[in-house]
Amino acid sequence: MTIPFYRDGFALPVTPALLALLSQEAERTDLDLGRCTQLTFNFRNPGYSAEQGGVHPVELRLIRGLHGWVFDYITDFSYQGLGQDAELGKELDFNLSCDEHYLQGWGPLPSVEARELFALWQSNFIAYGQLGYFTVIVSGD
Known part of the structure; x- marks a missing residue:
């Protein structure tokens, strides 16, 4: 079943390719x-x-709105720290529901920079997904 997205509800420019990838996984x-x-979609690279x-x-994470x-x-996420002390932590965080975005080491991002970074991140993520780098778990409530 294709996920009925409410496209006017996106704070950042989400491409049809990302929507198709998520629908395919669902x-x-x-x-x-x-x-x-x-x-909730968890994309993991076992390596x-x-x-x-x-x-x-x-x-x-997607949430159901009134219109989709x-x-x-x-x-x-990325490993932060060195050796046995490295821990998995947030590197990029795009909070689209409240239009707040964060980059580890930089802090909060202004909207213009967030849009540019999101476009780059999104194209890389889609390419990795299409190349089969991820195992994916989808859960829902």
Whole structure:
């Protein structure tokens, strides 16, 4: 089932390719989208590690609005720290529901910079998804 997105509810310019990728992943589940009020997508690269690096894990959350599904947040995680002390933490956090965005090491981002960074992040994420770098878990409530 294709997710009915409410496109006017996006704080950042989400491409049709990202919407298609999320719909495709939702179709692979046995979730009843008609009963869900939120969907969480966890994209993980099994080869990603603090020592070797790789494609960052990403979590996306959608919430059902009155006119369709909208993005709540998109968070890109990375290992921070060195060696055995490295911990997985937020590197990028796009809070689309409140139009607040954060980049680790920089802090809050103004809207113009957030839009530019989101466009770059989004194109890379879609390419990694299409190349099969991720295992994906979709959960819903």
